[in-house]
Amino acid sequence: MPETSRPAHPLSADEALRFTASRATETTFFFDFDGVLSPVTDDPDASQPVPSVLGVLEELASRVARVAIVSARPVSFLRSRFGSLEHVDLYGLYGLEVWHDGDVVTEPAALPWVPAMAELAERAKAELPQGVYVEYKRLSVALHYRTVPHLGGEVERWGHEQAERVGLRIQGGRMVVELKPPVDQDKGMVISDAVLGAGCAWYFGDDMSDIKAFDALRAREAVDPAFFGVAVAVANPETGAEVSSAADLTLDSPEDVARFLADALPVLAR
Template identity: 65%
Template sequence: MAETERPTHPASADDAWARTARHASRTTFFFDFDGVLSPITKKPGDSQPVAAVPAVLERLATKVGRVAIVSARPVDFLRDRFPTLTHVDFFGLYGLEMLHEGEVVTKPAALDYVEPMKALDAAARAAFHEPVEVEYKRLSVALHFRNCPERAAEVEQWAHERAEREGLKIQGGRMVVELKPPVNQDKGMVITETVRDSATAWYFGDDMSDIRAFDALRAREAADPGFFGMAIAVANNETGAEVSDAADLTLVSPEAVAKFINDGLNRF
């Protein structure tokens, strides 16, 4: 491949879209959900994609090789939010789940934690009431303190003590702490596995867990000079600075993500 086809970082949007158009059939787009396709909400169950997103993703899926949503949410949650999407893959719970041929496939190593997570959910609900929000995800339990940031230390201490006692992993995020099975799985690993046959890949994220996905794109570039990855941050006042520092470009909101994709597709 000619050196001129290897944009340097940070690449301009024009350069990245031009390369994507040239390699569309071997391009993959990845999106986080919360904060990227949906605004962050006070209650985690209230999150919905912005109005323009489903149609934009469906249009994108007809132009490139693959489109996937890679989220901390369970696959069933994503499927409920996108009932009309037929050409978009869902990776839930950082890749512990994926939607394959209409069925939710779970990483075998995580299945032993279904019952323990039910018990943990009950313990969390006994320990915390609103304004702390307890979110049960089948294979993890998230404790949201967005509505009571003054209780962050208390919630995080409880989570860390339970994780240590029960041999679980901790995942921090935007005003949330999550307890997960001790299974080696994160968003970066999803990207590493999925881009093996891609020439170009984009990842859109807004939180600390998304930086691992950015890193996976960089690692792929280092291993394969013919591969190009584009890391896009979505601005916020909680983790935005760190995520933007790791990205090539920053967009201001989920609405801006939908417009950016739609405008980019007009260049094909």
């Protein structure tokens, strides 16, 4: 018999999965990419999903209402990694781009900022010290200092100066400073909109931007007693403690995420 009253937080993984199984047809699973489905790498272009996760995500999509990846990466990058998956939606650039049913939709308010982002990327390459990796994403620019952590303060200062000069927003993360258009869109807003028709949702994240997604699940629970949200953190040495403190459950690594999902599939099939 399906369970009718949602579990209270904090809860165990078994409790969360059993309740989710009782309403799988109205459940969405959301995942960040870097640090959740893929290990974080020194070269962002080299990041690949954990090999076993592709089949697991496709199988999961057949058991629940929806599976989606919500990432700071552009949709073009996500498609290059998950193009073989037929039933997984992609939210790129914190939701400024969306891939659904074979089409990509870009937030119109962000498009006028494309030239400014291209100019900013060139400026960053010319002005920042060697070792800082400048990732141009068309609608944002990420400044990675993972291989030169001693330059973190300088990168932070430069990023904030440019944000003020151009009128951009700053998104901090794991050894990265990202500059984005001044458009109201983040992972929390993506989740808030996406769960309006859902009865249950899980979100897996590892970084500061993912806490907004966790908060969106909590906010939905607060206004809808029938909704059940599960926030899952993925441990890491940089932002892991803060993200874990905001989550229901914590997993150890992207490989652990893949194993957790594989073990969950039989439960969700009941």
